[in-house]
Every structure is written in structure tokens, then in C-alpha cells.
Amino acid sequence: MTRHLSSLQFMNTFSTKLEKALNNLQLAQYPPDAVRTMRKFTSTEVAALLGVTEAYIRQVSLKGQGPEPETTTNGKRLYSLDQVLELRMHLAEKGRKKWINPRRVDGEECQVIAITNFKGGSSKTSTTIHLGHWLALRGYRVLAVDMDPQASLTSLHGALPGFDYREGDSLYSAIRYDNPIPTDRVVHKTHIAGFDVICAGLELTEFETAVALEMRKTGGTGFLLRVSQSLEQVTDNYDVVLLDCAPSLNFLTLSSLTAATAVLIPVPAHMLDVDSTGKFLELAASYMQILDAAGSGAHWDFAKFLITKFEGNDHPQANMQALMRQVFGDDLLLNAVAKSTAVADALTWKQSLYEVQRSRFSAPKTYDRAIESINAANAEIEGLITAAWGREQ
CATH class of the missing domain: 3.40.50.300 (P-loop containing nucleotide triphosphate hydrolases)
Known part of the structure; x- marks a missing residue:
């Protein structure tokens, strides 16, 4: 009995077809000239990430300390992740909350x-x-x-x-x-x-x-x-x-x-x-x-x-x-x-x-x-x- 289906042809055919289809899908999601960005975070989310109150975040912003958030038409304050990190380091300098900068210190192994x-x-x-x-x-x-x-x-x-x-x-x-x-x-x-x-x-x-x-x-x-x-x-x-x-x-x-x-x-x-x-x-x-x-x-x-x-x-x-x-x-x-x-x-x-x-x-x-x-x-x-x-x- 002769089997007609070539394993090599089958694998090559569908690996090529699937790779092409997935590449097309990826190009649709993320074109070559697209710059992928992280979403922005509300002051409520930022407060939760930093372990402080939202009122404190607002107070820091109103005093002109730390990064300047984006303010929407309805008054919401939005922070990029880089700004969240900048704010974290700013608050860490004040030293009011232990480990607000959680990065390891000397003696702590990765x-x-x-x-x-x-x-x-x-x-x-x-x-x-x-x-x-x-x-x-x-x-x-x-x-x-x-x-x-x-x-x-x-x-x-x-x-x-x-x-x-x-x-x-x-x-x-x-x-x-x-x-x-x-x-x-x-x-x-x-x-x-x-x-x-x-x-x-x-x-x-x-x-x-x-x-x-x-x-x-x-x-x-x-x-x-x-x-x-x-x-x-x-x-x-x-x-x-x-x-x-x-x-x-x-x-x-x-x-x-x-x-x-x-x-x-x-x-x-x-x-x-x-x-x-x-x-x-x-x-x-x-x-x-x-x-x-x-x-x-x-x-x-x-x-x-x-x-x-x-x-x-x-x-x-x-x-x-x-x-x-x-x-x-x-x-x-x-x-x-x-x-x-x-x-x-x-x-x-x-x-x-x-x-x-x-x-x-x-x-x-x-x-x-x-x-x-x-x-x-x-x-x-x-x-x-x-x-x-x-x-x-």
C-alpha cells in the first residue's frame, strides 16, 4: 500500500501558510511604523500602586511637586507609567513610607x-x-x-x-x-x-x-x-x-x-x-x-x-x-x-x-x-x- 501524503510537503505547506497569516495579523495589530505604548493611569490607580491616598496624590500635584499629569476635560488626572515611576522616586526621597521605592538594596540578591x-x-x-x-x-x-x-x-x-x-x-x-x-x-x-x-x-x-x-x-x-x-x-x-x-x-x-x-x-x-x-x-x-x-x-x-x-x-x-x-x-x-x-x-x-x-x-x-x-x-x-x-x- 502506497501512502500518498508527503509528511515533508504537509509540514512545509502549513508552516508557511500559518506563518504568513500570523505575520499579516501581527502587522494589522502592530504596523512596522507603529510605536507600542502603555496606557495611562488615573490618580486612583496611581494611589493604589504607590500605597498612598488619592487625596495625597492630588495634593502633591497641586503643589507642583513631582511630574505634571495630563488633565482631561472632566478634570481627571492621568499619569504615564514613566510619570508613576518618577512620582514614586519623588515620594521615596521624602522617606515617609518605607519601601515606596521597592528596588533591592545592597545585600539583597536578585x-x-x-x-x-x-x-x-x-x-x-x-x-x-x-x-x-x-x-x-x-x-x-x-x-x-x-x-x-x-x-x-x-x-x-x-x-x-x-x-x-x-x-x-x-x-x-x-x-x-x-x-x-x-x-x-x-x-x-x-x-x-x-x-x-x-x-x-x-x-x-x-x-x-x-x-x-x-x-x-x-x-x-x-x-x-x-x-x-x-x-x-x-x-x-x-x-x-x-x-x-x-x-x-x-x-x-x-x-x-x-x-x-x-x-x-x-x-x-x-x-x-x-x-x-x-x-x-x-x-x-x-x-x-x-x-x-x-x-x-x-x-x-x-x-x-x-x-x-x-x-x-x-x-x-x-x-x-x-x-x-x-x-x-x-x-x-x-x-x-x-x-x-x-x-x-x-x-x-x-x-x-x-x-x-x-x-x-x-x-x-x-x-x-x-x-x-x-x-x-x-x-x-x-x-x-x-x-x-x-x-x-
Whole structure:
């Protein structure tokens, strides 16, 4: 029997067609001459971000101190994110509120957080982008690193000026064995002040082959240090580095876990997802045992599970949440991230919820519920970061 369908022709045909269609869609969203900008924030939002009252923000503005906000026809004051950061630093100089400038000080190590789980669809990228944007809005200097060849985190940032993974503009260029380049050359500024990215591309898959060849030559576990050595070149510029890992426990993920000072494991409260997470932990434990024996074991400030895509009125999910609480105890974050069409819509627009105006949603209350759950989870994670620095809560 002769099979008529060529695998090569099928893959080539549809990879080309899909790439063209997605490129056209991206050009429609972000034309080559377009400059992507972050939305502006009301004085109410600014007060919440800074942890002060809106009246105090208004008083500072009326005194002519700090940045001059835009005033709308109805009297609303709007601040750009750069102005929010400027205002934060202005208030920090007065020293009235401790940690209003939250950036780390001498003696506090840059926190490198690996967001990982080898179950696809567990919201690793959504968790990374929303946590990263939250921390940037709070005044931290954040670097997000796309560790996944599928490059979802990279795609969410639209057309970054000058980025082309086919030209080696990805993390792989900084961690490869042959002629690695300085890490700062693959760091991209984004339209969000305080939030930078290192992008990914298909060439990241070459790391697996390169490690296998290197291990055949030299043996040992030196590959585990490739990511950490690369990040050490730039961590002085950041307070937090987020590693958005691929949905697999490969050499790159193991290298990420070794580089990490903390780990976050997103898990939807579904039987298949929890079961898959159990297998991930079992496999990871077997690898870690080997690494410990070789003297290359990883040690973290914290490792936590985060329930994602949660529907509290779904009884099977509520039961699974109770089981997870029983099993994981304090290592399960108290706050779960709710499943929401608002999040799905925002990601379709290649934005986080923090980038989208509330008025853009047809059902603003859906946005309110989503942002409330995301804020709560992010605030809890921020607390873990500052606790690792030894700050008073």
C-alpha cells in the first residue's frame, strides 16, 4: 500500500501558510511604523500602586511637586507609567513610607523565579506576563526570559524593534557553547517602563543537541550553569528575573531550575493537570537526586504552587482545590487565579490585563473579577520576594 501524503510537503505547506497569516495579523495589530505604548493611569490607580491616598496624590500635584499629569476635560488626572515611576522616586526621597521605592538594596540578591510545569496549558506564560507587569508597575526592575522555543512570551510583545530570532536574537546566542555573545545584547526594552525581555525562537531547541554532544565529550553537569552564568552578566540591572520555562523537563529547564532562586508551579485545579504535575515532580525529583549526587543540586528561597484557571462554583474544581490544599499545605499559595474571558481576550490582543483599559471590555465586571484575583496572587508572590530579602512584612 502506497501512502500518498508527503509528511515533508504537509509540514512545509502549513508552516508557511500559518506563518504568513500570523505575520499579516501581527502587522494589522502592530504596523512596522507603529510605536507600542502603555496606557495611562488615573490618580486612583496611581494611589493604589504607590500605597498612598488619592487625596495625597492630588495634593502633591497641586503643589507642583513631582511630574505634571495630563488633565482631561472632566478634570481627571492621568499619569504615564514613566510619570508613576518618577512620582514614586519623588515620594521615596521624602522617606515617609518605607519601601515606596521597592528596588533591592545592597545585600539583597536578585530574585530569579522559574515558572515551570511540563503540562501544557497550565498558564505559565500568562502567569509570567501578569507577574512581570505587576512588579514593573510596583516599581521593580524586571527581566522576563522566554525559555520556550514556542516563544509565546515573545509573541505577546508584538513587533519588538530589531528583534529577529532567525538572526540569533534569542537567549540561545548567550548560552551556546560556540562563541556565545554578551547577554545584554539580547535584552530588549519594552513599552513598559522597568520591564525588559529576552526573547525566544526555534533555535533554543539546539541547546538540547549541544548539551548532548558536550556531555559525550566531557561528561559532567556543566550545562546546568549555562543559564545562570549568562544571567549573572545582567542581574545587577534587575530586582527580579522571571524564567518562562517550556512545558518539558529538558536540559534547558534543568539549567533554569539550577539558575533559579525560587520556583513557581502553576496548576489548574483539574484531575489531569494535577496528575500531570505529580509526574512532573516525580521526574524532577529523580533528576535532582542525580544532580545532588554530582554536587550540582539547586537550592531555592521558596517554591510554591499556584492554582490557575480556577472556577470556584465548579464543584469538581473546588474539591480538587481542597485536595491540593491538604497535600501542598502552606506551599500552595492562598490566592488562586480565576479563569476569565477577560484574560483570554487580553492575551488575544497580545496584552496583559494591566495594559488594557477597563472600558474596552463589554462586561467590565468580568475584568474587575479577573484583575482582583491576579492582583491578589501577585501581591502574595511579591511578599515572598521581599521576605526572601529579609524585609519586614
